[in-house]
Amino acid sequence: MAYFLGIDGGGSKTRCVLGDEHSTLAAGSAGACNVVRVGEGCARTSLEQAVHEACTQAGISPHDISGTCAGVAGALRPQMATITRRLLSNIVSGKIEVVGDMEIAFEAAFGQGPGLIVISGTGSIAYGRNAEGKSARAGGWGHAISDEGSGHWIAVAAIRAAMRARDRGESSSLLKDLMDALGVSTVEELTERVNASPAPDFASLFPVVLSAAMAPRLQSAADAGDAIANQVLEHAGRELAKLAETVIHRLFPRVGKVRVATHGGVLTSSEQVRNSFSEHLRSLRPDVSYTAAALSPALGALERARRLNF
DSSP: OOEEEEEEEOSSEEEEEEEOSSOEEEEEEEEOOOHHHHHHHHHHHHHHHHHHHHHHHHTOOGGGEEEEEEEETTTTSHHHHHHHHHHHHTTOOSEEEEEEHHHHHHHHHHTTSOEEEEEESSSEEEEEEOTTSOEEEEEOSOTTTOOTTSHHHHHHHHHHHHHHHHHTTOOOHHHHHHHHHHTOOSHHHHHHHHTSSSOOOGGGGHHHHHHHHHSOOSSOTTOOHHHHHHHHHHHHHHHHHHHHHHHHHHHOOSSSOEEEEEESHHHHHOHHHHHHHHHHHHHHOTTEEEEOOOOOHHHHHHHHHHHTTO
16 A cells, blocks of 8 residues: 655644545644744754654554655745755655645645635745646745735734834734733833844734734723724735735736635634735636635645655
């Protein structure tokens, strides 16, 4: 019997599924395996933990695996893909394919057919493929110049907006919540913390913004915190819609149904971001067919791994 492994190496967690030619047999998870974010040593440890957990559940050795596909954030960089492939070659046997994380999410949503996937987690990207097999992407160039609508982008935008509200003399409980999450007690400490090198993990602050938007506060009506959080989340959905429209324009220039799916912690967690995304995307391209159904990119990677032997 042949065994195959699909790995989803996201910005904060590694998930893998193990299967044979037809069935899913086991799963494993660990910390992040993005070499750029966590370094080669931590990436190797995460991959080893996730793979061995799945193999232990299935009662097989990693050396029994015939094919592995890993979709990893940042793997479009040849150097990172090479490092990840080398790390995996020391863990599993068989053929190994390393692709971008958006490719396995696309596989989970559309298989080998046409469509468009928009991902918003730690970072963000839009990726599509048309019926002729041509593919295109927008965004995903890193948080310093891109990643619009991502968890990182949302947190930075929220801090910026909350500070502007403070400059106007407006009260903002959101600013206090963000400061508490960063472990600072004064605005001066906040500015030092957010401008430090290395920078804080801004994406980890996304739940703070989400909580402020979802839970109305029993405080003064003058508190601008909730309004700021909601405005930032609505803006995030708008930015993600722009990424999608860019790819649709390149791949599907003629009017007609375009299937669109979404994935990632931001879009999964925030109904407001999803609704804003859907509303603005349909205003840009009324012909889209959008579904917010949950996806498992690791299963998409497993399907690609099965094809490695053909």
